[in-house]
Amino acid sequence: MELSYGAWYIEGGIYKLIEALEKIIIQKNIEVKKDIKVSKINHKNNKVESVILNNGEEIKCDIVVSNVDPVITKSMLNNNVKIKNQSLSMSGLVLLVGTDKKFPELFHHNVIFSDNYENEFNEIFEQKKFPSDPTIYINCPTKTDKTLAPEGCESVFIMCNTPATEDTWGPNEIKNAVSKIRNKLVKQNLEKLIDDAKFIEVITPNDFEKKYAAPYGSIYGKVSHGFLGTIMRPSNKDKKIKGLYYVGGGVHPGGGTPIVIMSSGIVTQEIERDYV
Ligand SMILES: Cc1cc2nc3c(=O)[nH]c(=O)nc-3n(C[C@H](O)[C@H](O)[C@H](O)COP(=O)(O)OP(=O)(O)OC[C@H]3O[C@@H](n4cnc5c(N)ncnc54)[C@H](O)[C@@H]3O)c2cc1C
Numbered sequence: 001m002e003l004s005y006g007a008w009y010i011e012g013g014i015y016k017l018i019e020a021l022e023k024i025i026i027q028k029n030i031e032v033k034k035d036i037k038v039s040k041i042n043h044k045n046n047k048v049e050s051v052i053l054n055n056g057e058e059i060k061c062d063i064v065v066s067n068v069d070p071v072i073t074k075s076m077l078n079n080n081v082k083i084k085n086q087s088l089s090m091s092g093l094v095l096l097v098g099t100d101k102k103f104p105e106l107f108h109h110n111v112i113f114s115d116n117y118e119n120e121f122n123e124i125f126e127q128k129k130f131p132s133d134p135t136i137y138i139n140c141p142t143k144t145d146k147t148l149a150p151e152g153c154e155s156v157f158i159m160c161n162t163p164a165t166e167d168t169w170g171p172n173e174i175k176n177a178v179s180k181i182r183n184k185l186v187k188q189n190l191e192k193l194i195d196d197a198k199f200i201e202v203i204t205p206n207d208f209e210k211k212y213a214a215p216y217g218s219i220y221g222k223v224s225h226g227f228l229g230t231i232m233r234p235s236n237k238d239k240k241i242k243g244l245y246y247v248g249g250g251v252h253p254g255g256g257t258p259i260v261i262m263s264s265g266i267v268t269q270e271i272e273r274d275y276v
Helices: 015-027 070-077 117-125 171-186 205-212 257-275
Strands: 038-044 047-053 058-060 064-066 091-099 109-112 136-139 154-162 199-203 244-246
Touching (some): 038 064, 038 070, 064 070, 070 244, 091 205, 244 257
Parallel strands (some): 064 244
Antiparallel strands (some): 038 047, 047 058, 091 199, 136 154
8 A cells, every 4th residue: 555655654653533524424323432341232033223331321232333352242242252363473572762962863764674574473472472574664653743742852662573372471571572672773773762761651562452452463353364364354244143244454455544444434334235
């Protein structure tokens, strides 16, 4: 997509997209409930009946469009569904860094590649460990968008690929991974990103799982590599329960913000075909 359409940036950051979508939804007189989760989807005679929220409230409905990974959604239909750490895409370790220095050597997008890319992916998918020589993606949005930090400061997003995992990322795991990242930054004279940071917020696979219901912290749900992996994504419509649809990075056509938005277009068409 980047090659065909270029890389795009929303001024103010990606959350502006969420705010813009919310504005459209509210203009259409749709109620938005925040800070609340769906804990159960009730169905009867193979038809959706209602959702139960985690405050106990029941909302009757004919259609549920789930934005959560399809395996997690299925566990809301049936308590016996086990969520396995198999065939899952990788997770990420993220450092959100605030500095009161400028880094003129950085661009908006920067990648420091592993010296052995094949070994890195072997460590992630086969050995299931944080890579010994990680590829590091550094995003410095303040190069493009001055609204994101005070003058003379930089806001920086540092990310490495890491396995989706049920293991706990504790202080030791974080310390070891940050040390590997720092070693790699030293070679580019960029270690001050960590050494002189005013603050660093660390986001681990455990956080992606806990905050966003990403299975084992996996960013893209089922893996999309391998034979037919890209085109055989989980479906947007439940095969058994009428009225249940799936949208988002875990289903067809796949992960990444633009593709997720396309996924919502596909689900809209499916619902129109089934109900209008
Ligand atoms: C660190 C990181 C960097 C990324 N970088 C990029 C990038 O540069 N470009 C790009 O295109 N993509 C990027 N992606 C991928 C992109 O963010 C995802 O593919 C996309 O956000 C998936 O959208 P989604 O709507 O499927 O899921 P999400 O954005 O995860 O939304 C799911 C929502 O459902 C909520 N939820 C979970 N459980 C429940 C429940 N029980 N009840 C109600 N709500 C619930 C969650 O809180 C969350 O808000 C990145 C992802 C990560 C994690």
